[in-house]
Amino acid sequence: MIRCMYSKLWSVHIATVFLLVFSTGALAAELTDGLKRLPVQDLGRLKPFDTFARESLHLVYGKKKYNGRSAVDVVLTWMLIPDYWDEQKVVEIRHSGLREALKLPEKELFYSPKELFFNERMSLLFQQLKSQQQSQNKLNPYYQAVQRLQNQMAVFHMIKTGNGVRVAPHPEKDTWLSVADLDGELATAFSEITRAVAQGVKSDGAVDMALRDKVTEAVKNFQEVARKNAPGKYADMSRIRLELHYNEFHPLMWSWILYLMAAVLMISHIISDRKTLYQASWVFLISGFLLHTYGMGVRSILTGRPPVSNMYETVVWVPWGTVLFAAILERLHKWKVLIPAASVVAVLCLILTDIAPSVLDPSMQPLEPVLRSTFWLTTHVLIITISYAAFFLAFALGDLLMVYFLIDEKKYAKQIQNGVRSIYRCIQIGVVLLAAGIILGGVWADYSWGRFWGWDPKETWALIALLGYVAVLHGRLVGWIRPFGMAAWSIVSFSLVIMAWYGVNFVLGAGLHSYGFGAGGVEYVSAFVAIHLLFVVYTAVVRQSRLKEQDQ
Secondary structure, eight states: OOOHHHHHHHHHHHHHHHHHSSSSSSOOOOTTHHHTTEEEETTEEEHHHHHHHHHHHHHSSSSSTTTTTTTHHHHHHHHHHHHHHTOOOOEOOOOOOHHHHHHHHHOOOOEEEHHHHHHHTTTHHHHHHHHHTTOOOOOOOHHHHHHHHHHHHHHHHHTTTTOOEEEOSSSSSEEEEEEGGGOOOHHHHHHHHHHHHTTTBBBTTTTTTHHHHHHHHHHHHHHHHHHSSSSSSSSHHHHHHHHHHHHHHHHHHHHHHHHHHHHHHHHHHHHHHHHHHHHHHHHHHHEEEEEHHHHHHHHHHHHOOOOOSSHHHHHHHHHHHHHHHHHHHHHOOTTTHHHHHHHHHHHHHHHHHHHHTTTTTOOOOOOGGGGHHHHHIIIHHHHHHHHHHHHHHHHHHHHHHHHHHHHHHTHHHHHHHHHHHHHHHHHHHHHHHHHHHHHHHHHHHHHHSSSSOOOOOHHHHHHHHHHHHHHHHHHTTTSSOHHHHHHHHHTTTHHHHHIIIIIIIIIIIISSSSOOOOOOOOHHHHHHHHHHHHHHHHHHHHHHHHEEEEEE
């Protein structure tokens, strides 16, 4: 039925449909606004077509736009003119070893679905991947790239055939009907959407805005038909609109911009001692924090859980805690260096969530069964990850103090003294929270797996991090660690947190916490750790040479 629908549509509107692809600009955003709100069932949850299109295009192409065209326009035309897209270089392959195995041009990153589909070596690679998966071996970067290619080809094929776009609830089952499965009134109503979009483009590629309302009306009509076809099963449109707002507003991007302004203003205040800069810095910090909170709150509403179930969400949550701790400590002790240190942490983390979506997957996926206890997710995971926020703040302060030591530790003796006190307080907070998180994790493990402690890699590295920071506190207490040592150890010890937070999931990839596993970014994280360790060593060497000169 749907094939016939497409054939009729093509015979009347094929020229205008091709203009969606060949015109120099994308469809006007207003024309497809109505389509963005169309609910789609994908990966176990309901989402707007806008989210579905962004995630699908990003998986296949590696970006959320194609030659300036929105994901909604592109993914829609995957269904309308699949033969055209079969010829376009829209599939991203970044792994050079995979390109070599497929005998593809080495200098290119994008390839057409057709040339990959007819590549005789691809099926062999997929068989090798299946063998690796059946053997339950940890996939190395090469096989991770093969797995990604398999997902890319599957998603593109499912969408272009209409089987991967589920737009209406089944009247009798707990599933949704795909575009390819629509018939009768549903098929007719959906064809009106595609016809209205095609008619909205003039022969010169411009958009006829008079037909904008017709597209929106066609979408609303389809929704009414789908709702009538399966009463009580259709999506909650308030949640769909909220998610669309979240996609378009992007509160976390605005948040890191405000944090950056707060850091610049506070540093300027420290240099110039102008009170107005101090006050302005707080205004930007609070504004950024409120937007940060709003973004996490919206995400929690959409997912129905605390925002800490994967690496992306923890990288958003940890800087929130860092800013919170810094603001509280600054108000209590007036240690102004806390604000730029926390702001830089927040800016770094939130920018990473934007520029590294292939590593930090921002999509909202259903929880693994073991995580579906909201009480334990709230207590154990929130507490243990917010302890990382305190340690991250100590790390950033350590970096700042290294700069003071390099420039002139006598001149900045007061700033160093306040910074060391701040580091000590942050580590104390982090140790208490991490210890509580580990204990609560043991209780949850007993509840879920029938044992309190099993030396799982995640458990082990959390304990190692705790013991490492406890050693720093004791060293400070008995006088073994002095101000420079406190700053240095706050940087060095954070590598233990990185291992517990990132390394176990993305490097070791072993243990019962498999729901948190991921891939990518190892070289960047390793470089980050190595650079900071070298920075500490360099500062120590320079400082030691200065002290020897002073003694002489």
